[in-house]
Amino acid sequence: DSGVTQTPKHLITATGQRVTLRCSPRSGDLSVYWYQQSLDQGLQFLIQYYNGEERAKGNILERFSAQQFPDLHSELNLSSLELGDSALYFCASSVAGGRETQYFGPGTRLLVL
Amino acid sequence: AQSVTQLDSQVPVFEEAPVELRCNYSSSVSVYLFWYVQYPNQGLQLLLKYLSGSTLVKGINGFEAEFNKSQTSFHLRKPSVHISDTAEYFCAVTLFSGGYNKLIFGAGTRLAVHP
Numbered sequence: 001d002s003g004v005t006q007t008p009k010h011l012i013t014a015t016g017q018r019v020t021l022r023c024s025p026r027s028g029d030l031s032v033y034w035y036q037q038s039l040d041q042g043l044q045f046l047i048q049y050y051n052g053e054e055r056a057k058g059n060i061l062e063r064f065s066a067q068q069f070p071d072l073h074s075e076l077n078l079s080s081l082e083l084g085d086s087a088l089y090f091c092a093s094s095v096a097g098g099r100e101t102q103y104f105g106p107g108t109r110l111l112v113l
Numbered sequence: 114a115q116s117v118t119q120l121d122s123q124v125p126v127f128e129e130a131p132v133e134l135r136c137n138y139s140s141s142v143s144v145y146l147f148w149y150v151q152y153p154n155q156g157l158q159l160l161l162k163y164l165s166g167s168t169l170v171k172g173i174n175g176f177e178a179e180f181n182k183s184q185t186s187f188h189l190r191k192p193s194v195h196i197s198d199t200a201e202y203f204c205a206v207t208l209f210s211g212g213y214n215k216l217i218f219g220a221g222t223r224l225a226v227h228p
Contacts, residue, residue: 002156002158004156033215033216035216042218042219042220042221043203043218043221044218045215045216045217048215056215058215090156090157092157092216099145099164099207101147101159101162102216103159104149104156104157104158105156106155106156107156
């Protein structure tokens with residue numbers, strides 16, 4: 001158990017809908033990262049937050065957004081969902097935002113029908 | 114730009130045999146290297162990491178990896194595998210710039226250990 005929690009574990013929804021994925025980092029970690037794992041794209045970095053502020057963006061679509069709250073939990077919002085958004089979404093956390101190890105949560109499996 | 118290439122998409126091996134999972138990276142700057150393992154229907158677990166110092170890194174579950182700067186490689190090895198090692202293994206390099214830390218992953222190698 002990495003100490004990073006993600007909810008829900010599974011999510012099934014329809015095209016055009018909007019969903020919110022939630023992540024709670026390890027106790028004491030200030031940075032949260034979101035990754036997407038899909039069959040065709042592999043594991044890709046989406047976005048990083050550090051202590052409530054966006055720190056870096058990767059291959060994140062404009063339909064996707066994220067935020068980190070004062071209690072340091074983070075939410076990834078996915079809107080206008082398409083079939084191709086079906087994937088496993090991981091959250092990771094680290095102590096700060098530097099060279100430390102990132103610890104991954106169990107992921108949320110999203111299926112868009 | 115950094116990139117990671119895992120040379121084998123699948124590696125079948127018999128139980129108690131040795132295994133090597135290959136990883137090459139490209140980077141114009143110093144990097145930190147990681148191996149993560151993903152068991153079926155689970156998240157990613159850190160196996161080992163290279164930040165600096167000794168080029169031979171020992172990790173959990175009997176795995177080790179060797180950083181070779183001249184060959185830009187970070188191959189993962191285990192002298193004797195178990196059925197329970199069946200999983201997907203990901204090599205990753207960290208791009209650290211301007212205060213942010215982004216992991217770039219390889220495509221993964223599926224290790225299948227057979228009895």
